[in-house]
Amino acid sequence: MGARELFKIAWQGILSNKLRSSLTVLGIVIGIASVITLMGIGEGAKKEAEKQVQSLGVNLIYVRPGAASNASISQGQGTAPTLTYEDAKAIKETCPSVDEVAAQYNSAFQVQQGEYNTSTTVLGTDPAYPEVRNFHPARGRFFNADDMKECRRVCTIGDTVREDLFPDESPVGKQILIRGELFQVIGVMEKKGANQMTDMDDQIFIPITTGYSTLFGLNTVTGQAVKMVLARAKDGQDLQAQFQITNLLRLRHGVKTPDQDDFQIRTQMDIMQTAQSITGVFSLLLGATAGISLVVGGIGIMNIMLxxxxxxxxxxxxxxxxxAKFGDILWQFVLEAIILSLTGGLLGITLGMIGSDWIGRFAKWTCIVTPFSIILAFAVSLAIGLFFGIYPARKAALLDPIVALRTE
Amino acid sequence: MVENVVELSAINRVYEMGEEPLYALKDLTLSIENGDYVAIMGQSGSGKSTLMNLIGCLDRPTSGRYILNHKDVFELTDDELASIRNTTIGFVFQQFNLLSSMTAIENVMLPLVYAGVEKEQRIMRAQFALQQVGLDQRRYHRPTQLSGGQQQRVSIARAIVNKPRILLADEPTGALDSHTATEIMALFDELVEQGITVILVTHDGEVANRASRIVRMRDGQITSDSRIRSQKNTPA
Structure with missing residues (x-):
């Protein structure tokens, strides 16, 4: 018997009880739609996390001083002055895969301007900072190499600081007091918002050399400690750069075995991977939840077929x-189940895409429906029809015709 | 000499019910000639329905030999039996057994669908079969829109549409009033004249008397076998 005839017989079976068929389909529609939508939400979360990590700057390598260990009591990362400004300079000069370096030392200070005052973070860094962080001044300028060399008392302020200190006037060219020291404002940074660690806008940027000589109380004698060195690798050379920095610092610090390392290196890639593994678990959880409703829908099909x-x-x-032969009856019922589940699958995909669009629009959450999730949903609904349809169909095909004819 | 279309020899059909085996058919031997018109009579429980199921290839004997149309049924697979039911045998049931979701012509076409006949051929042959039973005008009616007699005509059309050698009728008039029953029996006469072997099961003596041969059964065995008139038709 031809496939078309089988299909027609199966279709007639479905039409013979329209209400029941539609309710069965509904179970699959809901299952597939939730799979599509929840996978979309998971995918959106992944993209969002990637975007946030990217916004920190690309190809970044974070070098931090290692935790000082005092009689087995870890004193926390950044407590030991093991990473110095000299290290940062050496990285820039000797590591061929590193393209820019910005050292950072930050501390919180009271800041005044006329009648306004606020407490904020003062970040001493290098002129390369805007480039490395992908964070640029919106007005005025960032300090340059000359400012650095001459330890000029200039600063570029973040947008939040501007609001606090200069609510009504333009700050560029004005002077502010940082812990009583006079600094001239030469620029205002663009609005960046907060990342996982800090509010990027609530900072004041000064040349790190000026910081050492004025605010931070560190000098060439005590050692010019830095809290972090941000290095930007050349494109595609993240691993080489990481390797070069590690070796350089071990050499400079006289470290003999890796477990004595007094610094920590993390790459953008590490952070990205962490973020991805978190969103991956998130996606998996969402998918599994949706999968349960799909299984319930499949059992619904089996129930109705039985x-x-x-x-x-x-x-x-x-x-x-x-x-009618064994195969004729088997296929009649298997096809019925497949038609039900595929119809449910297609409607579910449509509904899921509409749902994702709404979530994107009204809940302000990026919800991305990938071709993969559509293909997956389609394949799963086909498999459900086959899997949950085959048992009832086999039962039908194996019926003894004499017994079957005697049934009322 | 007319050849036999059905040859049953030493047939046993045993059901295992508890400890005692139950013999629905016991050492039964029966031959039916091609083109004959046979009535099988007996009370309920006499084994006549079991015999019909065996002849119709819906069931297999526990032991014995059944040669249908020169084929040994015992050796055939389930699918081969299905194929024989499709092409060699036509069934008419007491309760008509039409599919209520289909129109008359769709019901008649169903055996042709399973036989793999092309759609146009199917329609032509189904229309012809409906004409033969005098129901050409009602081909698009559903079973529920037809009277009992009309439904039985549709089921006869379905039984003969694939040109079977044998028509098996199980109490075909059992659910009909006497007037309609007579009409249906006249239809069987016509089919016999066309050369189809008709075997019918009945407990109605009047119905049985229209056949050429009457086989009586009791307790799974044949008690009498009498020819009451010569074969109406002698196929070439």
């Missing part, structure tokens, strides 16, 4: 008496 086989026992007997 009822349908029982109800149509006599019909099966008649068909067998007039010459």
């Amino acid at each position: 009822v349908s086989v029982t109800e149509r026992t006599r019909e099966i007997g008649i068909r067998k008496a007039i010459g």
Whole structure:
């Protein structure tokens, strides 16, 4: 018997009980739609995390001083002055895969301007900082190499600081007091918002050399400690750069074995991987939740198919008496199940895409439906029809025609 | 000499019910000639329905030999039996057994669908079969829109649409009033004249008397076998 005939017979079976068929389909629609939507939310979270990590700057390598260990009591990262400004300079000069370096030393200070005052973070860094961080001045300028060399008392302020200190006037060219020291404002940074660690806008940027000589209380004698060195690798050379920095610092610090390392290196890649593994778990959880509703929908199909086989026992007997073979009956019911689940699948995909669009629009959450999730949903609904349809269909095909014909 | 279309020899059909085996058919031997018109009579429980199921290839004997149309049924697979039911045998049931979701012509076409006949051929042959039973005008009616007699005509059309050698009728008039029953029996006469072997199961003596041969059964065995008139038709 031809596929078209089988399809027609199956279709007639579905039409013979429209309400029940539609309710069965509904179970699959809900299952597939939730899979599509929740996978979309998971995918959106992944993209969002990637975007945030990217916004910190690309190809970045973070070098931090290692935790000082005092009689086995870890004193926390950044407590030991093991990383110095000299290290940062050496990285810039000797590591060929490193393209820019910005050392950082930060501390919180009271800042005044006229009648306004605020407490904020003062970050001493290098002129390369805007480039490395992908964070630029919106007005005025960032300090340059000359400012550095001459330890000029200039600063570029973040947008939050500007709001606090200069609510009504333009700050460029004005002077502010940082812990009583006079600094001239030469620029205002663009608005960046907060990342996982700090509010990027609530900072004042000064040349790190000026910081050492004025605010930070560190000099060449005590050692010019830095809290972090940000290095930017040349494109595609993240691993080489990481390797070069590690070796350089071990050499400079006289470290003999890796477990004595007094610094820590993390790359953008590490952070990205952490973020991805978190969002991956998130996606998996969402997918699993949706998967449960899909299984429930599949059991619904099996349930209805079993009822349908029982109800149509006599019909099966008649068909067998007039010459239907095992395969004819089997395929009739398997196809019925597949048509139900595929119809549910297609409607579910449509509904899921509409749902994702709404979530994107009204909940302000990026919800991305990938071709992969559509193909997956389609394949899963096909598999459900096959898997949950085959048992009832086999039951029907194995019915003894004599018994079946005797059934009322 | 007319050849036999059905040859049953030493047939046993045993059901295992508890400890005692139950013999629905016991050492039964029966031959039916091609083109004959046979009535099988007996009370309920006499084994006549079991015999019909065996002849119709819906069931297999526990032991014995059944040669249908020169083929040994015992050796055939389930699918081969299905194929024989489709092409060699036509069934008419007491309860008509039409599919209620289909129109008359769709019901008649169903055996042709399973036989793999092309759609246009199917329609032509189904229309012809409906004409033969005098129901050409009602081909698009559903079973529920037809009277009992009309439904039985549709089921006869379905039984003969694939040109079977044998028509098996199980109490075909059992659910009909006497007037309609007579009409249906007239239809069987016509089919016999066309050369189809008709075997019918009945407990109605009047119905049985229209056949050429009457086989009586009791307790799974044949008690009498009498020819009451010569074969109406002698196929070439």
